[in-house]
Amino acid sequence: MNTDRTRHWKLTYIGVLVNEAFVILCLWLFSRHFSY
């Protein structure tokens, strides 16, 4: 039970980091596309 909870939160934290990297990548592509 506790292991499941820990695993759930670990995955959520990884999800936050992946989401941030994805958002920054999208912003970079967006900026790059419209700046030229």
Add this chain to the structure above:
Amino acid sequence: MHWIDWALVIAYLIWVVYDGLKRTKGSEHLEGYLLANRSLPWWAVGLSVMATQLSAITLVGTTGQGYSDGMRFLQFYFGLPIAMIILSVTVVPFFYRARVYTAYEYLEQRFDAKTRLLASLLFLASRGLSCGVIVAAPAVILSIVLGWNLTLTVLAIGLPTAVYTMVGGVQAVTWTDVKQMAVIVFGLFAAVAVLVFSLPPGVSVAQGLHLAGSAGRLRTLDFSFTLKDTYTFWSGILGGLFLMLSYFGCDQSQVQRYLTAKSIDEGRGSLLMSAFVKIPLQALVLITGVLVFVFYLFAPSPMLFNGAHDVELRSGPGAAQFAALEQEFSTAADERRVWAERAVDARRAGDVAAIAETTDRFRAADQAVAGVRRRAVTFVRQTTGDAQYNDVNYVFPTFVTTKMPIGLVGLMIAAIFAAAMSSIAAELNSLATTTVIDLYRRHIKPEATDSHYLQVSRWATGFWGLFACMVAVYASTLGSLIEVVNRFGSFFYGSLLGVFILAIMTRRATGTGAFIGLIAGMAAVASVAFGRPEISFLWHNVVGAVVVVAVGMTISLFGRGGQSAPVQS
């Protein structure tokens, strides 16, 4: 303003106060009034966390930044998701298990009374003043743009907020925050829709964005490493990380939000909601400002959006020079419009050489327009003696009141009110909590009934509401509002973070070490802020935290005062 817009703003104010007043369930006891009996769901707390952070200053100032400087400001928030993860792992379970009302209460459990007292007094001084600035910011702007009386505008924002916070406590704050957040987001989408549909025939959104991009407004990432620039990737990721750790981990106005959550997991969820949503939401605010820039490429634009000194400038001794500047601006703006139209035509035709040439000419014309605007701002400052004169914060409200259709003007003014009120309510609530729990109950009247403390909490909320309104009336001449509010905090934020790092991460730190470390940290920040003013305020938090931990640990390890305490698991 049309009567329909007036009716919408007044209806919003009545609705929000009514909604706040009926949210009093469970508020007949102190824990219910201050912490909602730790019963709120993660999504409501998460929206309240975001609404508290998104003040009217952020809404109005950030759209202005999008218009004048572009999307660079977004990098400021890059440290936020990482900060939220760190806080979810460390601070949230610690505070929750300690069953505290305030973050500073935990400092006495871990260290001693003097460290708690100093931290809570610093919070009260800093937040009390910044609450006044948060009331003042939209009041000043709305009073200038709409010609309203400043004192009445301050009271229209401050008093309803104080009333529902005073009566309903944290329940009223949280549930009105949820609705205010909806009003803000809806208002932003409405503004974006109006801007998109206001583009001239033949100019698509993509072509408008290409123009904004070629003028540098869409440059989001800047990887240069410099301590002087606030809006770079590294400042955001590192400096921003420390600022967000301090703000969400040590500032009672945010800590109190997630202390109302049902459980540790719900508290974590509320913070991680911001981690997922904050950067896209801030991008929406900035892109609104960028679209205002695109709008004014094709529509007649005022040289200056802040008309506070218009009469003096047009009739005073500098009138001829001001008129010449306006003429120069008009010519430059016309030329920029011509090149914008040619760039659009070239892009539509797919002529690569013409795209390159017209884009270069458009970029040069835009720099000329920006140059005239900069000179005009300097001229106003010199002529009127108003050194804090600011134009950026007036761009969006001017667009809203002069270009948006009837009905949506009222909605957007209500959204600006909502952004202000959601932040003010959380701050009043947290100021009252710290006043009662950390000062009154701890030092003045330790033995009293629950209902007595509840009554004092209500009066403390009312007192801080009046104090904020008074500060707001006198703070009306403050300049760049975003930075003023951040500076208020950054003088002690980082140092306070250092104390919480000592409390949570170390076993050997003592109360005396933390107390002296806190003072040393603030002294170090002050010496950097005044001695090296060119260093961005974002780095002050890093300096403060590092100095507190270094000094605190040194004194704890080699000094003889205080006792070490075990770290909670």
